[in-house]
Each structure stands twice: as C-alpha cells, then as structure tokens.
Amino acid sequence: MDQRISFVTLAVTDLEASRRFYLDGLGWTEDLYVEGDVCMIQVGERLVFSLWQREHFEAEVGVVAAGPGVAPLTLAHNVATPAEVDAVLALARRAGAETVGEPQEREWGGYTGYFADPDGFRWEVATNPGEIGQKVLP
Amino acid sequence: MDQRISFVTLAVTDLEASRRFYLDGLGWTEDLYVEGDVCMIQVGERLVFSLWQREHFEAEVGVVAAGPGVAPLTLAHNVATPAEVDAVLALARRAGAETVGEPQEREWGGYTGYFADPDGFRWEVATNPGEIGQKVLP
Numbered sequence: 145m146d147q148r149i150s151f152v153t154l155a156v157t158d159l160e161a162s163r164r165f166y167l168d169g170l171g172w173t174e175d176l177y178v179e180g181d182v183c184m185i186q187v188g189e190r191l192v193f194s195l196w197q198r199e200h201f202e203a204e205v206g207v208v209a210a211g212p213g214v215a216p217l218t219l220a221h222n223v224a225t226p227a228e229v230d231a232v233l234a235l236a237r238r239a240g241a242e243t244v245g246e247p248q249e250r251e252w253g254g255y256t257g258y259f260a261d262p263d264g265f266r267w268e269v270a271t272n273p274g275e276i277g278q279k280v281l282p
Numbered sequence: 283m284d285q286r287i288s289f290v291t292l293a294v295t296d297l298e299a300s301r302r303f304y305l306d307g308l309g310w311t312e313d314l315y316v317e318g319d320v321c322m323i324q325v326g327e328r329l330v331f332s333l334w335q336r337e338h339f340e341a342e343v344g345v346v347a348a349g350p351g352v353a354p355l356t357l358a359h360n361v362a363t364p365a366e367v368d369a370v371l372a373l374a375r376r377a378g379a380e381t382v383g384e385p386q387e388r389e390w391g392g393y394t395g396y397f398a399d400p401d402g403f404r405w406e407v408a409t410n411p412g413e414i415g416q417k418v419l420p
Contacts (some may be wrong), residue, residue, distance in 0.1 A: 145370050147310045149325045150418035151358035151406070152290055172285045176414050187287045188329055190418045198354070203406055205396065206352040213347035215354050216336070220289035232283050255345070258343065263354070266343055268289070276314050280288035280328045 152187075153194040154265055155201035155208055159183060161262045162195045169239025177224065218258070219261040220268040222280050232269045233257050290325075290357065291332040293339035293346055297321060299400045300333045307377025316390055356396070358406040360418050365392040370407045393417050 163183050166172045173194070176184040181200055187193040194224045202208060209253035223229055228246050232244070236259035237244045247257030254277065271277070294300045304310045310400050313330070314322040319338055321393060342344060349391040367385050374397035375382045385395030385407070392415065394408035409415070 145308045145310075145359065145373055146324060146420065147325045147331075148359055148420065149329060149331060149357050150288060150360035150408070151356075152287060153356045153358065153406075155354035170283045172283075175417075176412075184414055186414075186417065187285045189327055190420065191287060191326055191329060191412060192418055193285075193287060201354070201356075203357060207350075208354045209347055209349045209351035211347045211349040212345075214344040216293035216339070216346045216403075217353065217355055218291045218339075218343060219287050220287075220291065221286055222288035235283055243303065263353075265380060268291075270288070274314075276322055276324075276330060279313075279324065280330055282284065282286065282328065 146200045148190070150190065151184075151192045151194050153196050153201070154263065155205075156195045156263050157198050158262065159195060165239055165241070165262050166195070169241075170235065204273055209278050213277040215263075215265055218266045218268050220256075222270050222277060222279055224271065226271055229257060229269050229271055230254055233259060236267070236269075286328070288328065289322075289330045289332050289341070291334050292401065293331045293336040293343075295336050295400050296400065297333060297335045303377055303379070303400050304333070307379075308373065320344055353401075353403055356404045356406050358394075358408050360408050360410055360415060362409065362419055364409055367395060367407045367409055371397060374405070374407075 174183050175186050183195045185193045239257040243260035245258045254272045258266045312321050313324050321333045323331045336385045379397040381398035383396045392410045
C-alpha cells in the first residue's frame with residue numbers, strides 16, 4: 145500500500161456555511177459541488193479536501209461521536225515565515241472563524257497558531273523550520 | 283491563503299499501536315519519530331501524516347470529544363482498479379484492522395470500502411472514475 149492520502153473528508157453540519165467560509169472567506173475554489181451533499185476542493189497535486197453533509201457521511205460511515213470537545217484531528221497549512229502565519233490567521237478572522245488562537249513560538253522551533261472552521265475543525269497555521277517542515281512547502 | 287493542506291494530524295491513544303499498524307502492518311516508513319509523542323509519515327509530495335499521542339494533542343489543541351461513534355472524518359487512499367481496492371482491504375485485514383467493510387459499488391460510479399485503524403479512524407479505499415478521482419492518482 146503506497147504511502148498516500150488522496151482525500152481528506154470532513155463531516156459538516158451545514159454545507160453552505162462551510163462553503164461560505166472556505167470559498168468566500170478564505171478565497172478557495174471548489175472543483176466539485178453537489179448541492180446539499182458535498183463540496184470538493186483540490187488542496188495539493190494529488191489531494192482533495194471534501195466537505196460532506198453530515199447526514200450523508202453518517203449514512204455511509206457511521207454515526208459521529210458527539211459531546212463537548214474538539215474532533216481528534218488537525219489540518220495544517222504551512223507557510224515559510226512567521227509573518228505569513230500572522231497574515232493567514234488574520235484572514236481566518238476576517239472570514240468569520242470564531243476561534244482564532246494567538247500564534248506562539250513552539251518548543252520544537254516552529255511558530256504556529258490555530259483557527260476553527262464553522263464546525264470547529266482546527267487548522268494549524270505553521271512555520272516549521274525542521275527538515276520535515278521544509279518538505280511540505282510549495 | 284493557498285489551497286493547501288500540509289499536515290493531517292490524528293490524536294491517537296497508543297502511539298506504539300498506531301506505529302505497529304501503519305509501519306509494520308501497512309508497510310509504511312516514518313520520517314520522524316519522537317518516542318511517546320509523535321510519528322510523522324510522508325504521504326504525498328508536500329503532505330505529511332502525523333500520529334500524535336492524544337495527551338500531547340489535547341494539551342495543545344483541546345480535549346477531544348469522547349463518546350460512542352466515529353470521528354467526523356475519513357481519509358481516502360485511491361487506486362486505479364477495483365482489484366487494487368480489494369487487495370488493500372485484504373492488507374488492512376492482515377495488518378490487524380478490526381473493522382474492514384465489504385467494498386461496494388457506489389451510486390456515483392466508484393467502488394470503495396472502509397477499514398478502521400487502531401483508534402477507529404476510517405480509511406476509505408477507493409476507485410473513483412470521475413474527473414476529480416483521476417486527479418489524485420499517482
């Protein structure tokens with residue numbers, strides 16, 4: 145099995161709110177849209193980000209764990225400089241992200257901060273000066 | 283903000299069990315390993331999959347939602363043919379995946395099945411004959 149992730153799919157409670165955030169707010173472009181069902185956005189050369197209306201996700205995958213707390217994942221958007229981290233977090237705030245953390249120097253040498261999308265999914269905006277961090281930059 | 287995901291990070295309850303599954307079971311190679319903390323695996327040209335010990339994830343990101351049900355995400359591994367879907371699901375079963383669903387023809391034209399990793403995170407193994415599905419193939 146090749147080491148490949150092809151799609152990252154999130155179960156969202158309100159597809160139109162998610163589209164407003166990612167498309168109108170962050171300025172992304174969708175590649176596929178099925179009203180009331182799914183929005184797909186290419187986020188890498190062979191990688192697609194998919195927002196799937198939760199009822200449809202649950203019908204195929206299973207009932208989603210509810211309750212207080214965050215989902216057990218983060219997605220990261222890495223950039224080259226701390227100034228770009230600040231700029232992306234500012235954009236997320238303008239896009240209506242309810243939770244936007246203050247970026248911090250991390251003990252491993254990076255500088256990162258988190259914002260939450262309309263469902264509370266956490267995105268980390270990061271500089272990572274380590275070798276593995278350099279591998280992900282465009 | 284560029285349309286890019288750089289890292290996909292999952293909060294895992296037992297890092298060594300996750301490493302046994304992905305490294306020994308699926309045959310993947312890690313790029314970074316910090317004992318008791320994190321394992322990072324490159325899964326695309328500019329994409330890293332990170333398994334982060336849950337206590338450390340929670341200290342930085344927040345307490346994870348508990349309770350019955352699945353996490354509100356899936357990761358997909360796309361391949362070119364239905365036979366490869368079957369082969370990857372069989373590999374996941376040999377690797378010890380507790381839940382391995384029967385692959386099915388989907389109404390949108392694909393053929394997919396799911397397996398669960400040691401924390402129950404769902405991976406979809408898929409053929410997708412659509413235009414967007416072709417974009418993710420190597």
